[in-house]
Amino acid sequence: MTLISRRDLVIGAVGTPALLTVAGRAAGLGGEQLFTLGVASGEPSSDGMVLWTRLAPKPMQGDGGMPARAVPVRWEIHADAGLKRLVKAGQGIADPSLGHSVHVEVAGLEPGRPYWYRFVANGEASPVGRTRTAPAPGAAVDRLRFCYGSCQKYESGNYAAWRHAVADDPDLILFLGDYIYEGNPKPGSVRMHRNPEPTDLAGYRVRYATYRLDPLLQAAHAIAPWAVTWDDHEVQNNYAGALDEDNGDVAAFLKRRAAAYQTYFEFMPLRRTARPTGSSMHLYRTLDWGGLAQFQIIDDRQYRSGRSCQPPELLRDHKRSLDTTYDCADRTDPARSILGMPQETWLMDRLGRSRAGWNVLAQQTLMASYPQLDKKDPAAPPSRHSSDTWEGYAACRERVQRRWHDARTPNPLVISGDIHAFAATEHHLPDGTRVAAEFVGGSITSENHNALLKPAARLAGFAFAENEVRGYGRIDLTAKRAEVTFRGLANSADVNSSARDIARFSVEAGRSDIIADIPA
Numbered sequence: 001m002t003l004i005s006r007r008d009l010v011i012g013a014v015g016t017p018a019l020l021t022v023a024g025r026a027a028g029l030g031g032e033q034l035f036t037l038g039v040a041s042g043e044p045s046s047d048g049m050v051l052w053t054r055l056a057p058k059p060m061q062g063d064g065g066m067p068a069r070a071v072p073v074r075w076e077i078h079a080d081a082g083l084k085r086l087v088k089a090g091q092g093i094a095d096p097s098l099g100h101s102v103h104v105e106v107a108g109l110e111p112g113r114p115y116w117y118r119f120v121a122n123g124e125a126s127p128v129g130r131t132r133t134a135p136a137p138g139a140a141v142d143r144l145r146f147c148y149g150s151c152q153k154y155e156s157g158n159y160a161a162w163r164h165a166v167a168d169d170p171d172l173i174l175f176l177g178d179y180i181y182e183g184n185p186k187p188g189s190v191r192m193h194r195n196p197e198p199t200d201l202a203g204y205r206v207r208y209a210t211y212r213l214d215p216l217l218q219a220a221h222a223i224a225p226w227a228v229t230w231d232d233h234e235v236q237n238n239y240a241g242a243l244d245e246d247n248g249d250v251a252a253f254l255k256r257r258a259a260a261y262q263t264y265f266e267f268m269p270l271r272r273t274a275r276p277t278g279s280s281m282h283l284y285r286t287l288d289w290g291g292l293a294q295f296q297i298i299d300d301r302q303y304r305s306g307r308s309c310q311p312p313e314l315l316r317d318h319k320r321s322l323d324t325t326y327d328c329a330d331r332t333d334p335a336r337s338i339l340g341m342p343q344e345t346w347l348m349d350r351l352g353r354s355r356a357g358w359n360v361l362a363q364q365t366l367m368a369s370y371p372q373l374d375k376k377d378p379a380a381p382p383s384r385h386s387s388d389t390w391e392g393y394a395a396c397r398e399r400v401q402r403r404w405h406d407a408r409t410p411n412p413l414v415i416s417g418d419i420h421a422f423a424a425t426e427h428h429l430p431d432g433t434r435v436a437a438e439f440v441g442g443s444i445t446s447e448n449h450n451a452l453l454k455p456a457a458r459l460a461g462f463a464f465a466e467n468e469v470r471g472y473g474r475i476d477l478t479a480k481r482a483e484v485t486f487r488g489l490a491n492s493a494d495v496n497s498s499a500r501d502i503a504r505f506s507v508e509a510g511r512s513d514i515i516a517d518i519p520a
């Protein structure tokens, strides 16, 4: 790994947009600032990455305040933070059909090193971002440091977590879902959503812009490449494939899903292979970090089978799907999959082929078994099951667990979001064979309403669970060991909140048991 000085970091993170005097301003664009939403990079490969921005002089408008025509945007990638050594440059197009977002796929760079980039449009330069290439295929890598987060409800807090993640100087950031929340503004929140619940393109654009205007979130995008996947709130709470949470009209929901997916693509540093077609978007993929690690980044929302254990009379009375249910036969029905069969087949293939030192399943919902307490009888053994996580698709979960074992996938780790809690637990086959460790990295801001989690998690044999502290996860991988740190905030409402290690764990290569090192 190339070492980067603290000074470079500061420049990379907070470089201010310098106004350039480039001749020929684009017609129809005034002197308003175009790069209000910052810059980002993502999808690092050994020779490149995606560079992202979106032109939006009026980000609280559905069209961003841009004219309805394409605008050329120059991009530059440099070998140094001071932008003295230009490596590559070119022209991208900010097209109105994609909300004037720009996704540049850079190739031909050197492996395993940092780069700095910016955009120039209409005579204005964007902030400077730092990114990096992944190491060469199969290369030995001393160490990979990545941070991961999920569930950043704007109304629930500020993004101090991102300030601390930036200070950790990660090589890579993974985001595991709930980048936005779709609900109506709620008076009395720490800070409020600025538009009603979105259902169309203009509405989702304003909602994403509300989040992306946050300077700490922008700084996190500007410090390292991201690899993202989504969960439910990027579209709607607890949706399952083509079913919305109210079991409403499928065609109407797919129309809404198409608007949400397109906006997600517009705002994320994704490759063009992810560009949505109608209500479909191909998000699952692998990301390789030399010979050290492969991330299998999956999508357990778009293709999942219908929810388990939803008796018709309950649906009729309740008018929406049930989050947790008592057990029933279809929860373990092998015909059901949380991934959909094409993605599941793809994942099995990857788990069989990968020879990377660590295989990190980067995904949205709690994967481990987690029976929940019954609110009506909290003293009884846990008897309720989530219909929204892998628990509701138990046969599919077991197929992945068996695959890790049977294919001898080297050192599987699972990282997860969704439950607004930190958690660490091990995965076992029914015969007790331990096959993987899972680390749920807390939530950036979103609160946990499930007061039953901690005792239930203890009963379910979790190594650790903490649902009252917000924050993020950090993992340092070497050939020998994964060191996992849960970083918790003193107060996620406070933009200046301190953070501390609330728990540390390690997993040794060749084993999958969690060794805890929990500070007092």
Ligand SMILES: [Fe+2]
Pocket (backbone or CB within 6 Å): 151, 177, 178, 233, 418, 419, 420, 446
């Ligand atoms: Fe969430």
